[in-house]
Amino acid sequence: MKRLSFLVLCFLLCIATFAQQALWGNAPVVSPEVHENHTVTFRLKAPKAVKVQIVGDFTPQGVVEMVENKEGVWEYTTPEPLTPELYCYNFVVDGLKINDPNNVYRIRDVSSVFDVFIIGGGRADLYKVSKVPHGTVAKVWYKSPSLGIDRRMTVYTPADYETSGKRYPVFYLLHGMGGDENAWSELGRTAQIMDNLIAQGKAEPMIVVMTNGNAAQEATPGESSLGFLPPSMQLPKTMEGSFETHFPEVVKFIDKNYRTKANKKNRAIAGLSMGGYHSLHISKQYPDMFNYVGLFSAAIFPNKNVSSPVYEDMEGKLEVQFAKKPALYWIAIGKTDFLYKANSDYRKLLDEKGYKYEYFENEDGHIWKNWRIYLTEFAPRLFK
């Protein structure tokens, strides 16, 4: 074993791309540490720092001071157990926001990279990778003639898709402003949620298609021909109609390349925030395309100054759409969402016209926690 162990050691020393790694290694502190009672301790070894703080979606008061121990390790333990959820956080060291060097699990959202962890239990167990059959998650490129570029999407196919020979319904799931084709599969936990819901018999096996809603982008920043240009320099071009009018190209591509049930009865579309806006407009623009529509914290407002045929005659198009009686038109929003009033106004409009929809209201605002909840509520309603 000696020889093997020596080799293993060499490997571990050499595996980084530069040999001086040992020089800048941090002491092995554990962070975050989730305790049995679901309180969580965060740690950072920074003996030369004057002030270390933590900020996360479990610190409603904002940034919170961490306390230094004798070894120069700064600590913070949540005063209360955390409820089941996927949490994001960062440290602030003498005013500099950094990721937790001891937590390699990070998710990028727009231009921020968050450290993440999950407190299990209840609904949050749906966000975990469980020992159930897993679907495939693929990064797939398609040609968009109308946008003039090759574009990437994320496609979830359910477990057994490859071998079943069956045809599947398709759920198109759209991200919000600043997001891209990675948003729903990363912070949205779509693959985990769908794997779990399908394994529990709560959702039908379905294909989930997560597009990039920024009409000017080929793909998420860093994975397009623009290379590692800062995300802020990769213009999205959104909410001006061209993403919506290109959408039939997406549906055509999916129906051509996957074993789909290629009809309205077996198609759903939903999105969060800007994706809700897209879903609203696409579903009324193409009233024979989607039987299920979900607006998650949707951006809803008149676009008087944006000129696109998509946004014209909104009420007339809604009339056509609702005359065709969609199987489900589902509106969800949190009580403190800054779009709450816009959604109330929109519901009022639907009520006045007598258009049938279902409404789901819960706590909190315009945050991923809610969008994951909405996905777990909406997906089980589809294709039944």
Added chain:
Amino acid sequence: MKRLSFLVLCFLLCIATFAQQALWGNAPVVSPEVHENHTVTFRLKAPKAVKVQIVGDFTPQGVVEMVENKEGVWEYTTPEPLTPELYCYNFVVDGLKINDPNNVYRIRDVSSVFDVFIIGGGRADLYKVSKVPHGTVAKVWYKSPSLGIDRRMTVYTPADYETSGKRYPVFYLLHGMGGDENAWSELGRTAQIMDNLIAQGKAEPMIVVMTNGNAAQEATPGESSLGFLPPSMQLPKTMEGSFETHFPEVVKFIDKNYRTKANKKNRAIAGLSMGGYHSLHISKQYPDMFNYVGLFSAAIFPNKNVSSPVYEDMEGKLEVQFAKKPALYWIAIGKTDFLYKANSDYRKLLDEKGYKYEYFENEDGHIWKNWRIYLTEFAPRLFK
């Protein structure tokens, strides 16, 4: 436009999962900035820091001091232009290693998260996403009866796979110790390299299968049922034979689920470091399976203390393998690789027996730079 702009602003403010983001936002400094002459400037705003350093694979001297300007922004500009390559780096702030907060492009390798950027030109252009047809990259799960778990792999299918109706040859590409099924598609740039080589007519369209060589793991840390447990606590179980003996299950799964040319003539296997070791042993254990074998900086040594039928009678098995005349047996290593002597000894053995192989030697050691080079050299040799 006022209303739209206001909404856009709200979105941008609210898009993070916690509202106090503004409190800990850093000033917008650009880092890294690649200049026209290919020198690079790195910047970090940290007015309270006493010492800021940078370490990367462009700082052979180790950590290098950065210099603070009046605005509290620390800077370092490389003294010379950098040669074309994908580079990794980190900052060290008062002894604490951190990622560059202004560069959201990061790649994890084992337990380290590196900030990355690319200097284009020459071979490094193969590492970029180019405006060429793109293959699909899928995360696919398969059942391993012999290992008793569901396991994940990364599968690259070339552009047009979905619609061509054709059958394709398959290249199995294995990672090194500490890596997993994400290693080749991330730091290895496999999808970009294959897209570019195929588009240039230099490589045949092929399927590339990137397995997880840690027999005890379902998937890369963070994406298995172990959840966000630190990678160091997710035991790999490697180089004890069970990954090698389970490999026919992988080939069977791929041949069942993809349109492959399911014969030896159309199969290649290669790997880096531990993956080279796996490739060596798998290819001789199953001499009718692979016609092309690549050992990239391979771990080659007798396993006197590891008991597995795979490692028994090495010379006898090599005799059988080489009697069947593999189309290509390719050995590559860098001059300063800590495995250089082991590879020399192995070549001596092959030479003594008169077994035919090709040898590629270049500069540098046991680093990703070399493994990307080897992939760009090896892939064009396959299936021709």
